[in-house]
Amino acid sequence: MSRRLFNFNGGVKPPYNKEASLGEAIADFFAVAPMPAEFVIPLHQSVGGPPHPLVKAGETVKKGQLIGGPDGNVSSAVHASTSGRVKAVEMRLMPHTSGLSALCVVIEPDGKDEWIDHAPVPWRSMSPGEVRDALRDAGVVGLGGAVFPSHLKVNPGKQGHLDTLVINGAECEPFITCDDMQMRQRPDGIIKGAAILRDLTQAKQVLIGIEDNKPEAVAIMRAAVDRLQAERIEIVAVPTRYPAGGAKQLIRVLTGIEVAHGKRSTDYGVQCFNTGTAHAIHDALELGRPMISRILTVAGNVDRPRNFEVRFGTPMNDVVALCGARPDSDRYIMGGPMMGYRMPAETVPVVKATNCILVGSKAMFPPPPPEMPCIRCGECAKACPSDLAPFELFWFSRAKIFGKAQEYHLFDCIECGCCAYVCPANIPLVDYYRFAKSEIWARENEKSAADTARERYEFRLAREERDKAEKATRLAAKAAETKAKLAEQQAGSDAKKDLIAAAAARVADAENKTNAS
DSSP states (O other): OOOOOOOOSOOBOOOOOOGGGGSSOOEEHHHHSOOOSOEEEESOOSSSSOOEEOOOTTOEEOBTOEEEEOOSSSOOOEEOSSSEEEEEEEEEEOSSTTOOEEEEEEEEEOSOOOBOOOOOOOGGGSOHHHHHHHHHHTTOBOTTTTOOBGGGTOOOTTTTSOSEEEEEOOOOSTTOOHHHHHHHHOHHHHHHHHHHHHHHHTOSEEEEEEETTOHHHHHHHHHHHHHHTOTTEEEEEEOOOBTTTSHHHHHHHHHOOOOOTTOOGGGGTEEEEEHHHHHHHHIIIIIOOOOOEEEEEEEESBSSOEEEEEETTOBHHHHHHTTOBOTTEEEEEESOTTTOEEOSOTTOBOOTTOSEEEEEETTTSOOOOOOOOOOOOOHHHHHOTTOOOHHHHHHHHHTTOHHHHHHTTGGGOOOOOHHHHHOTTOOOHHHHHHHHHHHHHHHHHHHHHHHHHHHHHHHHHHHHHHHHHHHHHHHHHHHHHHHHHHHHHHHHHHHHHHHHHHHHHHHHHHHHHHHHO
């Protein structure tokens, strides 16, 4: 009996352009290309606090060695991508459209590519907290785009178990095929990883959602489930519609659950992981291998689009070189055309969030037409998969009325780009939303800093007042003690005088009696 599927509102069907990168198998990048002169490994590659460096310039490291320690709970470790010498721990350009720099560990390979000692993690005999620590220390994060530390999601929730564990293999973004190829070529690792997640979260069922434009992946994954006799794991083909790969949208399609504003899917007994993340969890626990690489797609304005397994810190232009970038290429986009970011330079490193390097040109991505005034046609609202009012968010973001933008649930926007895709006025709506979000975050950070400064000032004043009061109390006590001692001394002096006077009186009386006789 086929599973009942549900719909989510909105969405679009852009040209997917996936066929070109599906012609060849996944290649281990360093099996077909030489090592780069250096690996530039950013310490901050996931949501949360940036890891702190554990190595210094001049030290030698091995492949898989911990080089960045997690900073608190919302953070994930970073490891060396190869063996060699640490050239520097310094600020380098990040793979982000802002063009900002961040602290990186720069490793010069020694050519040996020597692993650290590693062994399977006995996770079945460990407590849930110990397993989460192992995943954190292995650097496992979400590979679907959000790069959220996975150890924080491996949690059965308030009920002590999940009703449904969703594994996201939809991969709806145009040009990107890394998940599709991984499901075709490495299904066993994904299924075993899903089974591990099932046991860790005590999920009643596991649903692996794959868009129906990937029939080969669906068939191969179903065969793997049967071959491995994976219990309570089902492969579900879902209708192809962008952005079916959004976590809330896929949960809606598979379960019918609408995750409300301000709620998390775990409040409804559901959690979602990417297929690549499931495979990485299998490698971390069953093989003891930390996350030092990922599969990514190179596509767009290249002669030979393909998927590679690439280690973090590898320069993007080294990877693109194998695919033959065409002469008119003028940009690298990390991600797809709908949600990707233009890179500030071709030499920025591959990181955990790099699911695709999309090479662009003016012919492939021509300059957008001039932005025209919004006519409030409502097409953006029809296409919005999060059921928002994009035109209202646009007005408030443009006018910098950020409070009203938040009232219209700005932060529920997943920045999928559907609204801008259908906008007849050619308004880059997502750019306005990103601007508003960044301004709100900046103001909140400023307010938080001001609140912290005020609290420190008030604490200092209170401490000074307390010190003054304690000093006054000590002085008063000392004065009272001195007064009491003086009074005691005076009383002793008076008593002595009385004794002397009494003795003198006795002497005088004795003398008087003697004289009288």
